[in-house]
Amino acid sequence: MKNLIRLVIAATLLFASQHLCAQYSHQICKDAAGDDVAGKTTVASPLEDAYDVHHVKFNLKVTNTTNAISGDVTTTASVVASSLGVYAFELDTAYTIDSIYINGTTATWTDTGSLHLVNLVSALPMGATFTAHIFYRNLHTFSFFSGNVGIRCNPTFYNLFQPTTFTISEAYHACKWWPCKQSLRDKIDSVDMWVTVPDSLMAGSNGKLLATISVAPGYKRYEWKERYPIDYYLISIAVANYVDYSYYMHFTGSTDSLLIQNFVYANMPIDTVERNAIDSIGLVVDYFSTLFGRYPFWKEKYGHCRVPYGGGMENQTMTSLGYFFSEIASHELAHQWFGDNVTCSTWGDITMNEGFASYCAFLADRHFYGHDATMYYLTNFHYFVNTTIPESVYRSDTSSETVIFNSTMVYDKGAAVIHMLRYILDDDATFFSILRSYQSVLAGRNASIDDLRQLTEIYTGSTVNGINVDTFFNQWFYEQGCPRYNVRWYQSGADVWVKLIQSTSVPASVAFFRTPIEIKLKSATGDTVIKVLNDQLNQVFHFNWDRTTDTVLLDPEKWVAYRLLAVGKDSTLTVPDLSALTITVSPNPTTNKWTVNNLPIGSDLMLTDINGKVLWKRHTEEENVNISANQYPTGVYILNITNCGSRIVFRLSKF
Ligand SMILES: [Zn+2]
Structure with a gap:
């Protein structure tokens, strides 16, 4: 009851915060101020594909006034090539590597930029398990927003933020703070994160906090353990003068509970809006659990670390978040299903993370705040219809992070297309069954847009409600543009004709979108909505309606991403001779x-x-x-x- 009351309060604040949310919406998960490194479709070296990472143990020393860190990282992996003679990994050139041990024995290595090749004394056979123990230190200090996105620090008070050192590793920045293999498809089975910090600070990270141990006068070590598979870019730390603001939520219909663990700044009280968002996130966890299957990491926790960041980053089980607003908090939470539990197979398929997270924030706000308060989400999702950008949701060009994280295509159009998939299915039970299967079948693994298509077709067959599923996925995810409509209508007695004249915004890519769409006839004495299948470029629909139509609206609920060119009366649609x-x-x-x-x-x-x-x-x-x-x-x-x-x-x- 306490949270419900707060939600009502939050709802009244929603409108006030919308403008602010919008400012951040395009920075979610990817800070525009970050540097833009070249993309790549594989790991830094094919040699990295010769091994499969099972476990990573971190032992780092961090404070909140510098992002110069030092420590050692032990990677346990097994050989998946016919043999392994060289162990390859990435670590930024800002770091000095002091020593490397392979299976406990000192090894030599060569450096080529951030790629390091360790020579094995004797090659390891396929299937052999080995450890690579790397000691390194970083004597440089990067200034805040210097471009070193991997590990950031604002050493002094900044706006609403206290001094904090934190990591943001997506997409290729893990190597800027730990020796790693940056491969989306090699999920790490488990991680131990030990972070030693001054006594006055706390360190947040992934998984469960197993212990906090005094290790030297004035220092303590936070020992976190993540037991679920985790992608390299979702491993994180955040160090500041935090206090723990935690509570438990209970899953509906179960006695199981989940720790909601938040590290917020000490001596800087969170305001009412933020407290509402934090207190409400347990309800959103429960709501998403009913939609997609239980929160994937429920045996550990979910939570947030407050960091000086213009958005949020969905680090596994502990999001790093600049501001606690419902939209961004729900977006990052949704990533725990779409992004963390099931991670995009390639950066080209990034909408499997971002399109879904954006869509889920809409689902949550619609559930808690209602229909009218959330129509603006759909308007934002459809922003791309006003453009003729010859780009697709699928990122065929992953040459840079700016291209990969295109907010208009990946976040907004991606969400719009997911909404349309739900629309063509015309059956929420099927839509959410597909998403629950996606989460359970692919748990701890990766997925592409095409995996979603295949899963959809298991439920629908090749065609659903007159729409070919393969064509739908191809046109909306991989091709470009959207329909444009010129709507003509006329009424004579009880006969109403509506003519839809469709063109497309990028005809060279898609010349015609076959789609269901709703037509709303409005009158002074009531309205009616008819759903039709637009399967011809020029198509006239005839309705019998005994009220005097004063307005015709196309797609009043914004299910379909299209651009309205014109709407008007056309007497040539009258009684045919x-x-x-x-x-x-x-x-x-x-x-x-x-x-x-x-x-x-x-x-x-x-x-x-x-x-x-x-x-x-x-x-x-x-x-x-x-x-x-x-x-x-x-x-x-x-x-x-x-x-x-x-x-x-x-x-x-x-x-
Ligand atoms: Zn995101």
Whole structure:
């Protein structure tokens, strides 16, 4: 009850904070002030693919007034190539490597920039497990926002932040603070993080805090352990004068609980909005657990470390967060499922992290704050429709982090496309079943956009509600652009026609998007919404509605990402003069069937014999209709076609 009351309070504050949230929304998980390193599709050296990392043990000494750190890191790995003669790893050139031990024996190495090659005395065979123990130190001090994104420090009070040293490793910055293999697909089975800090400070990290031990006068060591698989870029530390603001949440329908552990600044009280966001995050954990399956790391914890950062970073089990707002807090929490538990297979598939996290923040806020307060999310997701940027959600170009983390394509359009996937399924039970399968089948592993397609097709088959799933994924994730609509409408009596004229924003990529879409007819005495399948470039829909339409809205709930070019009345859509149309019936005479072509939308057909006896009737929205003649004896028949009072008659023969 306490949290629910706070949520109501938070809801009243939502509008005030929206503008501020928007400022941060495009910095979520990737700080624009960070440096922009070259991308790569593989590890720094193919030699790194010769081993599989199982465990990493950190033993670091850190304070909050400098990001110069020192320590040693032990990697336990096994050989997956036919043999391993060289152990390759990355560590930034800012560091001095003092010594390296392979299986406890001193080794020599060579340096090529940040790539280091350790010579093994004798090659290890496939399957052999080994340890690489590396001692290193960093005597340089990087200034705040210097571009050394891997490990940052603001040594003095800065805005609302206290002196803090913290790490942000996505995408290629882990090597700026520890010797590592930066491979998305080699998840580390478990991590021990030991961080020694001055007594006045605390160190937050991944997993469970097993112990805090005094190690020397004035110093203590935080010993964290992460037992779930973790990607290299999700390992983190944050060191500051923190206090622990923690509580337990309980999963609905279970006696299991989860520690929500937050390291907030001492002597700097969190304000009401922030406290609401922290206190509410347990409810969001529970809500996401009902949607996607239980919080993946529930045997450890979830929490936040406050850091001087313009957004948040979803470090596994302990997000690093600059400001506690519901949108960003939910976004980073959602990453624990989409990003941490299931990590994008390649940086090209980054929307499997960011599109989903952005979409989940919308889901959470819609659940807790309601429909009207969250329509702005969809407006933001659709921002790209105002552009003709020839880019796709899938990042075929991963040459730089700026290109990879394109907020318009990856975060916003990615979220919009996930929302559209839900729309074409037209069944939330199926949509969330797919997401729960995604989380359970791929737990602790990686996934691509195509993995999501394959999983979807297991549930839907190749086609769902008239939409080919493969085409949908191809057009919306891999191709470019969106539909553009010119909407024409007219009403005569109870007949309403709506014509959708579709063009596309990048026709060279996609010339036509087949999509369901809703049409809302508004009147002074009530509204109605009709969902149609737009499967032609120029398509007229006919509705019977006995109220006087004053406005026609396309897609009022913003399910579909499209750009509206124009909407207006068009009297040419009025009652068709059938005699002026080129309706044909062929073959005539026939032996087995007649085909009627070029019918106007919403025609009524009636076949009678020569005496007026009705043999067959149909109302159709199609342009072409087949009429079987097999069952009728040889003779003459009359086909009446009517459409809104206009009538035409054909004399047909069967022989
Ligand atoms: Zn994110």
